[in-house]
Amino acid sequence: MPIITGITKHLGGTEKETPKQQFFYGLVQKNVLVTGGSGQLGKELGRLTDRLNLPFRFLFTDVDDLDVTDREELSRFVKDYRILYIINCAAYTAVDKAEEDSDKAYLVNGKAVENIAIVSKQEGVKVIHISTDFVFDGQSEIPYTENMEPHPLSVYGQSKLKGEEALQAVGGEWMIIRTSWLYSQYGNNFVKTMIGLMQERERLTIVDDQYGTPTYAADLAELIIHILQFSEETEWKRGIYHFSNKGETTWFRFAEEIKRITGIGGCELIPVKTHEYGAAAPRPAYSVMDLSKVCSTFRVEIPKWEEALKRCVDALIND
Ligand SMILES: NC(=O)c1ccc[n+]([C@@H]2O[C@H](COP(=O)([O-])OP(=O)(O)OC[C@H]3O[C@@H](n4cnc5c(N)ncnc54)[C@H](OP(=O)(O)O)[C@@H]3O)[C@@H](O)[C@H]2O)c1
Secondary structure, eight states: OOSSHHHHHHHTTTOOOOHHHHHHHHHHOEEEEEESTTSHHHHHHHHHHHTSOOSEEEEEOOTTTOOTTOHHHHHHHHHHTTEEEEEEOOOOOOTTGGGTOHHHHHIIIIIHHHHHHHHHHHHTOEEEEEEEGGGSOSOOSSOBOTTSOOOOOSHHHHHHHHHHHHHHHHTSEEEEEEEOSEEOSSSSOHHHHHHHHHHHOSEEEEEOSOEEOOEEHHHHHHHHHHHHHHHHHSOOOOEEEEOOOBSOEEHHHHHHHHHHHHTOOSOEEEEEOHHHHOOSSOOOSBOOBOOHHHHHHHTOOOOBHHHHHHHHHHHHHHO
16 A cells, blocks of 8 residues: 555556666666765665665765765765755754754754755755744644744744745755654654653653644655656646644654554653643644645645554564
């Protein structure tokens, strides 16, 4: 059963191309730079592209190979490898730490994105950049659409908005995909943290008054690859898009579902209010995003968050 139906339709699911097709693809492969390739989204992109025969060659880099805050290094890399697309997964994602470490957050989430925008425009490269629901203040009572005004509450959210603004101001060929509550089998995220803590502790307090939608990074990776294919076959659709899994929940209910799916017993989950929890960075009380634009533009169907969580837990158990 396809995850995002458009992708598997295009790529033939698990079916591999014939040797002749593979030879042909070898000749026409297009180079795609993935920055932040060791992060959770970067790794999910690696896992996905490993199992598909695509007419692209993916160059996965992280800060040690290619520091996106260094514009000259980036420009050299893009020219040397004749890059045609950049998928920018590099980011400073420590939301609470960013309140104290704002220079670094602005450098990686703002200035480095401006570097990518400038180099890409100069070299005719198309950019898929990842942003966040934390650009919103959470005051809306309906799911956020792409044309609603951002108003970030935290340093992290402000720094990510700077990156979005830089891409738009420089004016090359960009797409911005805002996502929310990202998790995967890789890296640090809520799902893995909860599984670890539920096994260690007798009780856990979890915020129950922030509403949003979890996103399985494997599904976002599928969307990104689908967009590359779509752009090659039809046209590049510059713009901002919202992508998460479908539905909405709170962190507390998300944790309850993790507990239910994993079957971990013996840990009591206690709902608390945001102010009782006392995180360093303010977060939007409501950041559910409207997904209709991404679905209609790229003709994809998005799985519900509960179903996606089940797939991630299965991957954690089986891999
Ligand atoms: N995680 C979430 O809940 C969430 C929610 C909404 C949106 N997003 C967005 O989704 C995207 C992917 O997030 P993620 O969770 O995959 O992030 P992640 O796991 O933190 O990965 C980011 C990667 O970027 C690397 N990086 C940092 N500075 C760099 C630099 N100067 N040059 C090159 N690479 C650099 C990091 O390396 P180090 O680890 O060595 O620093 C890390 O490997 C980000 O744009 C993020 O803002 C994330």
